[in-house]
Amino acid sequence: MTFPELETERLRLVEVNKEHAEGVFDNFSNPAVTKYYGMDPMTELAQAEKLVERFKNSFLTGHSVRWAMIRKEDNRFAGTIGLNNLSKGMKRAEIGFEIHPDFWRTGITSEALKAVLHYSFTEMGLHRMGAVTFLDNVASIGLLEKHGFEQEGILRSYLFQNGQSHDARVFSVLNNQ
Template identity: 65%
Template sequence: MTFPVLQTARLQLIEVQAEHAPAIFDVFSNTEVIKYYGMDPFKEVEQAEKMVGHFRTTYESKRGIRWAIVIEEDNRLVGTIGLNNLALGMKKAEIGFEIHPDFWRNGITSEALRAVLNYSFEELQLHRMGAVTFPANNASIGLLEKHGFQKEGELRNFLFQNNQSHDAFIFSLLHTEWNTN
């Protein structure tokens, strides 16, 4: 099973490998990155190594695909993006992403999202892409809406972080609504 590599104007979306663990740790140990992620920040690089293994296992079991977002110019991993809860038979998945704050607000996540959505709808033939966000995560909500996602509702006490439950918003984008422009 060959991992799908996606190419954009500035990025390569590639399989997350063991050598990416330090960069993954740099992203997931940053409190600003995981503020709305539904998990606590990493404390040790071993946590990133386990995450890399989890990404591989999830891909091999066809339950998800996680790409490393790599700046092609300098081969630097700046975040990840991927499909969670992938159900090929049901033609659906959920999108998830995170990026290091040094690369916020410069279109990288949007560029990666566009490539993954195109792959998901055109190659995998998915019919529905979902997304779950914290209600206060305005940046992710804006990015999802920019790409045509519609808010469907609120999930009460859906996420657990910092020893408390949090509500979440659920968004979706259907293949029939997807516009590659």
């Protein structure tokens, strides 16, 4: 199975692999990044290496696709974006992403999201893309709404992080082309 590489004006979207483990750790060990991610911050590189391996295995089994966002101008790892809970038979998935604070408010997550949505709807034939956010994750909510996602409701105690349950917002966008 060949991994689908994508390209935008400023990014190469490639398979997350071992060479990205330090970048993954840099992101997922940062409390500002994991604040709204639904997981506690990583404390050692081995955790990132295991996550990279999970990304690979989930792709190989058809359950997800996770891209590394690599900035073209300097080949820097910015974060990841991908499809979770992928169900090709039901023509749906959920989008998820995280990005290093150095790249916040630069528009590259929006650029990556646009490319992944296009690929998902036109190449994969998906019909529905969902997303789940913490209630107060204003940045992600704004990004999703900018790309046509609509809030469907609140999931009670859906996320567990930092020793407690959190409600979540569920969003979706449909391929109406």
